[in-house]
Amino acid sequence: MDRNRRKSYNITDCPSCDRLQTDLDVQIEGRKMNLTQQLTLTIYNFYTKNTTIESLRKDSHVINISEEKFKEFLDTISVYDSDFRSFWSIDSLLEIWETVRVLQIPELIVICENNIGRVICREYFETIYVTAKLYQSHGVVCQAKVFLKRLLMTADEMHLYSILSFKDFLSIIKDNRLLVRSEDIVLRSIFLWAEKLDKQEGGSGANEDDQQCPKRRKLDSNVPCKEENVLNENTSELSQLLRASRYGLASIECLQELSKHHLCDKDKEAKLILTKAINYNLDRDTHGYWPPFAYPRNPGLFCLVGVLADKDQVSVLSLEPLKTDLDSWMRFPRCPLHTQITNLTVFDNELYVISSTGFESLIFVYKNTRWNFVFDLPNKDFIVISKGNLIYAIDGTSSSVKCVSPRETPVLCSEIKFPDMMRTPESALEFDKSILIFCSTDSDVKSTVISLDVPEHKWTDCGHLEGSAKYLVGFRNETSYFILQRDGSISQVLRKQDDSIEFIFIQRLWSIQSALCGAFIYRDILYVFSNTPLENVCLHGVSGLSCRTEYWYQEQGACKFVQFFMPTDDDLRFEEDSDHDMEDEDEN
Structure with a gap:
C-alpha cells in the first residue's frame, strides 16, 4: 500500500455525537475494545470512509476492523501531535496495547508502544512502567527512564523512583543527565526504595530483578534498551545504589540523618559509605581533591x-x-579595589582573593555574584593556605603567619611567629594535619622544609628537599x-x-x-x-x-x-x- 497517498483524519472529521449511536462496539480481529467515545467515533468515521462496503447498516452496533486496517488507522492519526493527548486517552492506549499483545501482532505492538512512550506522565507513570515490565517491553521501559531523567527530581517525585526495579534505578542514579537540585534527594530516594524492598521481601534482599520473568516475545530482541550495568553481586542493593550516586555532594545534615537509619544497622557497607561521605564533607573545601563520588552532575547547580x-x-x-x-x-565581575591580586584560595567553598595596595593587603570573598570586603592585613606578597577553620597568610616580611578566621563576626586575626630555624618562605602546601612550608637556602638546589601542625600550631623541622623551593605547587x-x-x-x-x-x-x-x-x-x-x-x-x-x-x-x-x-x-x-x-x- 502506498503510505504517501493515505488521507489523514483529524478529530474534526468525526460526525457529531447526535448523528451516531453511542453504543458502538469496536473490535479488532473479533476482540472487543473499551475505548473512549471520542476515539470510537473517530474509528467509526475512518472505517466508513475506507470500508469496501458501500455503506454501513445504520442499525449496526459492531465495527470489526482487520489487523491491516487498524494498522493503517494508527499510522494515519499519529501525525496529529497537537491533538494527541485529547485524541488518545491513556486508558484507551493501554486497552489497545493489551489487545494487540493478545493478538500477537508485532507491527501493531510497535505502533502502540511508540505512542505509549509519548504520553508518559507523573499520573500514569506507575501504571505504564509496571505494565511495561510485565509485558517485557524494553522500549517503553527505556522511555520511562528517560522521562524520569528529564523530570526535575524533587521530594514530591521520590515515590516514582521507589517502584523501579533495581537495575533501572541503578542506571538512572549513575546517569550524569539526571536532573536534581540536591543529591540529598537522590540519597533519600535510595533509602525510600530500600525501605519498600525491605518491607515487601521481609529483608531478604530479593527483588523483581531476581525473580523468574515471563518468556519474552520475539519482538523484544529487536528493541533492546542500550545500556550496561555492572553489578556486584557480593554487595547489597542499597550499598550499590549509594556507590552509584554522587554521595559526596550531599549535605552533612542529610548524611548524618541517613547514617542513623535502621537499614544501616543491618548493612555495614552502606554505613561506611555514608561515614566516608561525612568525613569528606567536613574537609571538602580545603583538601583540594574531588573524587568520583563528588563529581557534579552535568546539569547540576554547580560545576x-x-x-x-x-x-x-x-x-x-x-x-x-x-x-x-x-x-x-x-x-x-571586576572589583575596582583589586589593584594587584597576589593570591587566591578556596575556603568553606567560597573564593577568596588577596589584593595588595601600597603597604597592605585586602581580602575579598566572592559571594552573591559580587566581591565583598573581608579584612585588611599589613604587608603584601603572602603565601596563602586554607586549612581547617582558618586562612593562613605566611608573611616573610614580618616573619610570621597571620591566621584569619573569616567565619567570625567581626573577623578575627591572630599571629604566629616563625621559629628561629626558618628562613625565607617560597612555597607552601596543605598536607594531612599540617602545612608544609618550603624555604630557600644558600643553594638553589636544596630547600628546607618546615611543618606547622594545625590546629596545635606546633613547628617541626622536616629536613631538606632536593631542588628549589620556588614555584613549587602541591x-x-x-x-x-x-x-x-x-x-x-x-x-x-x-x-x-x-x-x-x-x-x-x-x-x-x-x-x-x-x-x-x-x-x-x-x-x-x-x-x-x-x-x-x-x-x-x-x-x-x-x-x-x-x-x-x-x-x-x-x-x-x-x-x-x-x-x-x-x-x-x-x-x-x-x-x-x-x-x-x-x-x-x-x-x-
Missing part, C-alpha cells in the same frame, strides 16, 4: 572550574565538559599528597611513623624551569598552569596517578591557579566580551 588570578582580574575555565584551549576563559588524590617542582619533578609526600616527612620521587614531566602557579587532579587528568611556555612537548600521564597531563600557560604574571565548585547560574562573561566592555567604558 567544577579552574580559577586563575591574573593582575587585577579573576578568570575561570569550566572543566565540564573539558576544553583545553584558552579561548573559553570567563571572567568574574596536589593530591583521594589517598595521597604530591608536590610538583618547577623542573617537572613529581614526588609523593609521606609521613613516617616517627612523624617526620619523606619525599619519594616518582617521575619528571619536563626538563625546563617552569614558573608554576598551581596544579590539581580531576577525572584522572593532571591540570597544571604556569607562566612559562612549554611548546612542542607531549606530556604523558603519571603512572598510577593520572591518565594525562594538561599544561596551560600564559606569558604574563598569573599568581595562582586553583579548582573551585562554582554555581552554574553565576553571571560570568567571556574574556573577549569583558575586554570590549572595558574599552567602551574608557571611550565614554
Whole structure:
C-alpha cells in the first residue's frame, strides 16, 4: 500500500455525537475494545470512509476492523501531535496495547508502544512502567527512564523512583543527565526504595530483578534498551545504589540523618559509605581533591572550574565538559579595589582573593555574584593556605603567619611567629594535619622544609628537599599528597611513623624551569598552569596517578591557579566580551 497517498483524519472529521449511536462496539480481529467515545467515533468515521462496503447498516452496533486496517488507522492519526493527548486517552492506549499483545501482532505492538512512550506522565507513570515490565517491553521501559531523567527530581517525585526495579534505578542514579537540585534527594530516594524492598521481601534482599520473568516475545530482541550495568553481586542493593550516586555532594545534615537509619544497622557497607561521605564533607573545601563520588552532575547547580588570578582580574575555565584551549576563559565581575591580586584560595567553598595596595593587603570573598570586603592585613606578597577553620597568610616580611578566621563576626586575626630555624618562605602546601612550608637556602638546589601542625600550631623541622623551593605547587588524590617542582619533578609526600616527612620521587614531566602557579587532579587528568611556555612537548600521564597531563600557560604574571565548585547560574562573561566592555567604558 502506498503510505504517501493515505488521507489523514483529524478529530474534526468525526460526525457529531447526535448523528451516531453511542453504543458502538469496536473490535479488532473479533476482540472487543473499551475505548473512549471520542476515539470510537473517530474509528467509526475512518472505517466508513475506507470500508469496501458501500455503506454501513445504520442499525449496526459492531465495527470489526482487520489487523491491516487498524494498522493503517494508527499510522494515519499519529501525525496529529497537537491533538494527541485529547485524541488518545491513556486508558484507551493501554486497552489497545493489551489487545494487540493478545493478538500477537508485532507491527501493531510497535505502533502502540511508540505512542505509549509519548504520553508518559507523573499520573500514569506507575501504571505504564509496571505494565511495561510485565509485558517485557524494553522500549517503553527505556522511555520511562528517560522521562524520569528529564523530570526535575524533587521530594514530591521520590515515590516514582521507589517502584523501579533495581537495575533501572541503578542506571538512572549513575546517569550524569539526571536532573536534581540536591543529591540529598537522590540519597533519600535510595533509602525510600530500600525501605519498600525491605518491607515487601521481609529483608531478604530479593527483588523483581531476581525473580523468574515471563518468556519474552520475539519482538523484544529487536528493541533492546542500550545500556550496561555492572553489578556486584557480593554487595547489597542499597550499598550499590549509594556507590552509584554522587554521595559526596550531599549535605552533612542529610548524611548524618541517613547514617542513623535502621537499614544501616543491618548493612555495614552502606554505613561506611555514608561515614566516608561525612568525613569528606567536613574537609571538602580545603583538601583540594574531588573524587568520583563528588563529581557534579552535568546539569547540576554547580560545576567544577579552574580559577586563575591574573593582575587585577579573576578568570575561570569550566572543566565540564573539558576544553583545553584558552579561548573559553570567563571572567568574574571586576572589583575596582583589586589593584594587584597576589593570591587566591578556596575556603568553606567560597573564593577568596588577596589584593595588595601600597603597604597592605585586602581580602575579598566572592559571594552573591559580587566581591565583598573581608579584612585588611599589613604587608603584601603572602603565601596563602586554607586549612581547617582558618586562612593562613605566611608573611616573610614580618616573619610570621597571620591566621584569619573569616567565619567570625567581626573577623578575627591572630599571629604566629616563625621559629628561629626558618628562613625565607617560597612555597607552601596543605598536607594531612599540617602545612608544609618550603624555604630557600644558600643553594638553589636544596630547600628546607618546615611543618606547622594545625590546629596545635606546633613547628617541626622536616629536613631538606632536593631542588628549589620556588614555584613549587602541591596536589593530591583521594589517598595521597604530591608536590610538583618547577623542573617537572613529581614526588609523593609521606609521613613516617616517627612523624617526620619523606619525599619519594616518582617521575619528571619536563626538563625546563617552569614558573608554576598551581596544579590539581580531576577525572584522572593532571591540570597544571604556569607562566612559562612549554611548546612542542607531549606530556604523558603519571603512572598510577593520572591518565594525562594538561599544561596551560600564559606569558604574563598569573599568581595562582586553583579548582573551585562554582554555581552554574553565576553571571560570568567571556574574556573577549569583558575586554570590549572595558574599552567602551574608557571611550565614554
